[in-house]
Amino acid sequence: MSSFQSFTTFTTTTKTLSTSNRRSKTCPKQTQRFKISCNVAPDDNEKLLIVPETPKLILPKTSLDTVNVDRRNLLLGLGGLYSTVNLTSLPAAFAEPITAPDISTCVASTKGFQAKNAVRTNACCPPALSKSVKPFVFPNDQAIRIRPAAHRATPEYIAKYKAAIQAMRDLPDDHPHSFIQQAKIHCAYCNGGYSQIASGFPEKELQIHNSWLFFPFHRWYLYFYERILGKLINDPTFALPYWNWDNPSGMNLPAFFEDEGKKNPAFDAYRNVNHLAPAIVDINYGGVDTGTPCIQQIGTNLSLMYKQMVRNAGDPLSFFGGTYKAGDDAKANNDPSVGSVEAGCHTAVHRWVGDPRMPNSEDMGNFYSAGYDPVFYVHHANVDRMWKVWKDLGIRGHTEPKDPDWLNASYVFYDENQELVRVYNKDCVRLDKLKYDYQFAPLPWLQNRAVPRFRKSKIAARSIGKVKLVQETKFPLKLDKIAKVLVKRPAVNRSKEDKEKANELLLIKGIRFNSEKFVKFDVFVNDQDDVSASSPEESEFAGSFSQLPHNQGDDMLMTSAARFGLTELLEDVDAEDDESILVTLVPKIGCEDLTIGEIKVELVPIE
Numbered sequence: 001m002s003s004f005q006s007f008t009t010f011t012t013t014t015k016t017l018s019t020s021n022r023r024s025k026t027c028p029k030q031t032q033r034f035k036i037s038c039n040v041a042p043d044d045n046e047k048l049l050i051v052p053e054t055p056k057l058i059l060p061k062t063s064l065d066t067v068n069v070d071r072r073n074l075l076l077g078l079g080g081l082y083s084t085v086n087l088t089s090l091p092a093a094f095a096e097p098i099t100a101p102d103i104s105t106c107v108a109s110t111k112g113f114q115a116k117n118a119v120r121t122n123a124c125c126p127p128a129l130s131k132s133v134k135p136f137v138f139p140n141d142q143a144i145r146i147r148p149a150a151h152r153a154t155p156e157y158i159a160k161y162k163a164a165i166q167a168m169r170d171l172p173d174d175h176p177h178s179f180i181q182q183a184k185i186h187c188a189y190c191n192g193g194y195s196q197i198a199s200g201f202p203e204k205e206l207q208i209h210n211s212w213l214f215f216p217f218h219r220w221y222l223y224f225y226e227r228i229l230g231k232l233i234n235d236p237t238f239a240l241p242y243w244n245w246d247n248p249s250g251m252n253l254p255a256f257f258e259d260e261g262k263k264n265p266a267f268d269a270y271r272n273v274n275h276l277a278p279a280i281v282d283i284n285y286g287g288v289d290t291g292t293p294c295i296q297q298i299g300t301n302l303s304l305m306y307k308q309m310v311r312n313a314g315d316p317l318s319f320f321g322g323t324y325k326a327g328d329d330a331k332a333n334n335d336p337s338v339g340s341v342e343a344g345c346h347t348a349v350h351r352w353v354g355d356p357r358m359p360n361s362e363d364m365g366n367f368y369s370a371g372y373d374p375v376f377y378v379h380h381a382n383v384d385r386m387w388k389v390w391k392d393l394g395i396r397g398h399t400e401p402k403d404p405d406w407l408n409a410s411y412v413f414y415d416e417n418q419e420l421v422r423v424y425n426k427d428c429v430r431l432d433k434l435k436y437d438y439q440f441a442p443l444p445w446l447q448n449r450a451v452p453r454f455r456k457s458k459i460a461a462r463s464i465g466k467v468k469l470v471q472e473t474k475f476p477l478k479l480d481k482i483a484k485v486l487v488k489r490p491a492v493n494r495s496k497e498d499k500e501k502a503n504e505l506l507l508i509k510g511i512r513f514n515s516e517k518f519v520k521f522d523v524f525v526n527d528q529d530d531v532s533a534s535s536p537e538e539s540e541f542a543g544s545f546s547q548l549p550h551n552q553g554d555d556m557l558m559t560s561a562a563r564f565g566l567t568e569l570l571e572d573v574d575a576e577d578d579e580s581i582l583v584t585l586v587p588k589i590g591c592e593d594l595t596i597g598e599i600k601v602e603l604v605p606i607e
């Protein structure tokens, strides 16, 4: 941690702010709710085109080949397409990396597309130039492209950025580098454009959100987008700006997205007009403006950044998201936890920028349309920077997944020379090899470790008899109202060495919800029994589960999971010798029909 210098420490004293100050000009009240939808199911007819009746699948060699079993049929036989069967019990021989198919198998369909009155198309397949897929070659650029913080970019730089975006907009729509084709890449990889046919599962959708594919897919997407922009203006050093929303001086929407109005190529008409500068971004955004005074909002944002980057991100799967392998259902995956940053600041900023007046919160508030707003790429540059920062913190456990199924997962993109290339997760881990880096910015949130409301409250012990133990609780647990449960810890009074060996995590699994809705619930640990009022600055606020909807045809239910770090939390509130913790789940939005499958505390080894 020592290599990072913090220039500013924001501490907010919420209690000293009078209620008359609770609304400020720069955080205007907004009452409309976001409604976001995502995903297209391949049309049945189109499905038939790619799924032969007796599939002749080329399966990667596994031990199953020797016993002559069709892996796909075996999986389907276990419960069908949207089975809730727990696939973790299957032998490891099933696992293979997710492999994006050649673009020729891409499908687009309107059937099952949930974005009603969509203003953007859902026909998202890339233009086929009849080219074969080539292996990726690392760039041999002389210079490293340095991505600048958007709020510190010079006028010359901004002019260059706008010229590049304009050049992209000027290309014919069917050119693979055109503004529209670049936007559609996101829609194709999110809204059912591709199946897992290349890994032997043509009936399974390929989805790059809600799992450990999230960071690497978006890193590659931006890598090519940046090089295409540079090529269009003949500047091999061109780098994308990043929206530095984790830093107080970067918490407004960067001005160059708005200035000069509609003449500006970086302008997009579909944005929340209440959230233009000087409004401060809300990293805890739940679809409604809270009217929080801006200085307090900055404190909330920094505290949440600390939680998402440190406290809840202590191991690869907590940070990157859960495993997602060939044959896994994108909507009922075997370990589908969402990474701390994806579910947190990433999703919040998307929704905060999207236009609540639009039927699907276009553009940023919905995955199918997000790529049409130039803000998307500048937002994702900072998301990508979070990966680098998280690793550079040098904390034990802050390493990429070592599983070959993560390393060898791959996608197909048009590169800056209009060649189709296949790229692997393992090849995007080192920024020096990809020849780009980020301009330094302070990380003030590193100083924002939470503060406890109460220390040594013994709240779990005092709640026995009033709150049910987890083993007495009926699951699935409905979350249509606040739910409380006492959960036993696997160990108490863990020593320094114990903590170096394993993180103590609160796991909330089998979260089943209506994927048409935008969903958010907050999680508290050892909050007082009659209130659930801890703010994000406080230790007892563990974090949130939050999801952009992922709709697909008729199947509206989706399963996911969340992980929250307990080691620091229990140190903060001085509860390390408590046998149990009190967990409080507070529904915020879209939880009317949400259920929880399992709540437990586990020790997860740090590698």
Ligand code: C2O
Pocket: 186, 190, 209, 218, 346, 350, 367, 370, 380
């Ligand atoms: Cu692919 Cu920000 O989402």
